Amino acid sequence: MAAVAALPVSLSGRFKGSFAYFTIKDRLPQILTRVIDTLHRHKNEFFEEHGEKGVEAEKRAISFLSKLRNELQTDKPVTPLEDELPDAALWNQYLDYQRNLSNGNGEPSWFQSPWLFVECYMYRRIHAALAQNPPIDNFDVFKEGKAQNFFESQEAVIALCTYFQDLLKNIKDLDEKQLKEELFKLLQVSLWGNKCDLSFSAGEDSSQKSSPLQSLENLIPYVLVNDMEKLWSVLVNAKKNDTENSKVRVDIILDNAGFELLSDLVLADFLLSSKLADEVHFHGKSIPWYVSDTTKHDFNWTIKQLQSANHKWMSKCGINWEGNLKTGVWVYCDHMFWTLPHDFSRMAEVAPDLYADLQKSNLLLFKGDLNYRKLTGDRKWEYSVPFHQALNKFHPAPLCSLRTLKSDTQVGLKPGQGEQIQASEPEWMISGKYGIVQFDAAL
Numbered sequence: 001m002a003a004v005a006a007l008p009v010s011l012s013g014r015f016k017g018s019f020a021y022f023t024i025k026d027r028l029p030q031i032l033t034r035v036i037d038t039l040h041r042h043k044n045e046f047f048e049e050h051g052e053k054g055v056e057a058e059k060r061a062i063s064f065l066s067k068l069r070n071e072l073q074t075d076k077p078v079t080p081l082e083d084e085l086p087d088a089a090l091w092n093q094y095l096d097y098q099r100n101l102s103n104g105n106g107e108p109s110w111f112q113s114p115w116l117f118v119e120c121y122m123y124r125r126i127h128a129a130l131a132q133n134p135p136i137d138n139f140d141v142f143k144e145g146k147a148q149n150f151f152e153s154q155e156a157v158i159a160l161c162t163y164f165q166d167l168l169k170n171i172k173d174l175d176e177k178q179l180k181e182e183l184f185k186l187l188q189v190s191l192w193g194n195k196c197d198l199s200f201s202a203g204e205d206s207s208q209k210s211s212p213l214q215s216l217e218n219l220i221p222y223v224l225v226n227d228m229e230k231l232w233s234v235l236v237n238a239k240k241n242d243t244e245n246s247k248v249r250v251d252i253i254l255d256n257a258g259f260e261l262l263s264d265l266v267l268a269d270f271l272l273s274s275k276l277a278d279e280v281h282f283h284g285k286s287i288p289w290y291v292s293d294t295t296k297h298d299f300n301w302t303i304k305q306l307q308s309a310n311h312k313w314m315s316k317c318g319i320n321w322e323g324n325l326k327t328g329v330w331v332y333c334d335h336m337f338w339t340l341p342h343d344f345s346r347m348a349e350v351a352p353d354l355y356a357d358l359q360k361s362n363l364l365l366f367k368g369d370l371n372y373r374k375l376t377g378d379r380k381w382e383y384s385v386p387f388h389q390a391l392n393k394f395h396p397a398p399l400c401s402l403r404t405l406k407s408d409t410q411v412g413l414k415p416g417q418g419e420q421i422q423a424s425e426p427e428w429m430i431s432g433k434y435g436i437v438q439f440d441a442a443l
Contacts, residue, residue, distance in 0.1 A: 008379040010114035020115035032069040050135040057133040064129040077107030116378040120341040149258030159211030165313040191402045193263035227439035238362040247278035251361040255368025257298035286334040343377045345392035358396040369406040383418030400439045
């Protein structure tokens with residue numbers, strides 16, 4: 001039997017000067033400080049709603065988070081979770097697994113452990129700080145930022161809703177070539193919508209100010225892998241093989257709320273309206289995550305905001321989308337697995353129910369950087385390693401990553417392509433300036 005090639009090392013804060021190191025040293029403490037400030041600012045509100053109990057809970061949560069920040073900044077060992085939340089046992093098993101990997105080189109700590117693990121762990125501890133402190137246990141510390149991103153992106157939202165409603169008027173008359181062009185346009189809007197990421201900017205403003213449609217042509221050179229033709233083929237072939245009983249299903253594994261979510265919803269509506277798909281399943285996060293990731297509340301809130309907007313085409317989108325959810329052609333779901341530290345190659349083993357569900361899909365669209373890191377194991381891959389190889393046997397269905405580059409991992413480039421950009425732009429992998437539409441067919 002052929003020997004299995006060893007996987008490259010995980011990205012980690014122990015590589016000084018790396019983006020992982022910079023994130024753990026600077027960005028993560030900044031995010032924790034913002035969370036603490038947010039709780040401080042809401043103290044009066046907690047008092048008005050819950051009296052002294054609310055204020056006590058706020059103090060406890062802040063003390064828990066201050067301790068967490070100190071552990072992180074002083075590179076303390078990562079401690080087991082002590083809460084009773086449903087995923088705690090899985091987290092603690094994973095921590096044991098990391099302990100065994102360290103071969104007796106001490107406990108896994110913030111800078112020595114894989115970046116993906118400690119970053120996910122921080123967000124899980126933020127969740128615990130609130131979840132363990134009723135009556136403020138349902139407070140989303142990131143909610144304001146997500147709402148602000150949506151409101152500050154109003155111009156872009158209006159432009160996209162207007163463009164889309166206009167497109168729907170003539171969609172029945174479009175020939176195949178025109179349909180394909182429109183699909184490619186909306187895929188790119190959804191790709192570049194991924195720039196609006198609040199965990200990347202440590203919560204600073206990252207809204208989409210102008211209409212994204214106008215800049216698509218200029219952005220083409222920055223799409224390093226462009227497999228849009230392959231997506232088109234998958235959808236067209238699925239349609240041809242579509243029998244009475246089988247429906248063409250597309251799944252979108254969501255990333256950020258705000259403008260990016262809107263761009264994903266428009267893409268999903270286009271897939272249905274153009275009859276390229278019969279149903280779309282959206283996968284969000286079951287707890288507040290990575291500052292701006294979409295939860296069920298964000299998903300429903302966005303549709304409600306659109307419905308009640310005093311702009312004709314925005315409210316038309318909102319009303320239609322509410323209808324899609326009611327009739328079941330759109331399905332929103334969340335699963336605990338998306339907020340565990342595992343990369344996706346472990347999904348079949350850790351969350352067999354989710355893996356089996358994804359196998360029913362004709363196409364999986366993974367949005368954003370964190371999903372890409374989990375698809376490829378967040379490792380120091382050579383740039384030209386095939387995407388299929390980096391997926392490490394994760395192949396539930398044909399899948400595609402739509403991602404702007406904001407971390408040190410990228411595969412599937414042409415030989416020399418990464419090195420060439422690196423020579424002129426050392427920050428190319430973390431600036432969000434470059435994007436990919438990277439496809440892998442299922443086995």
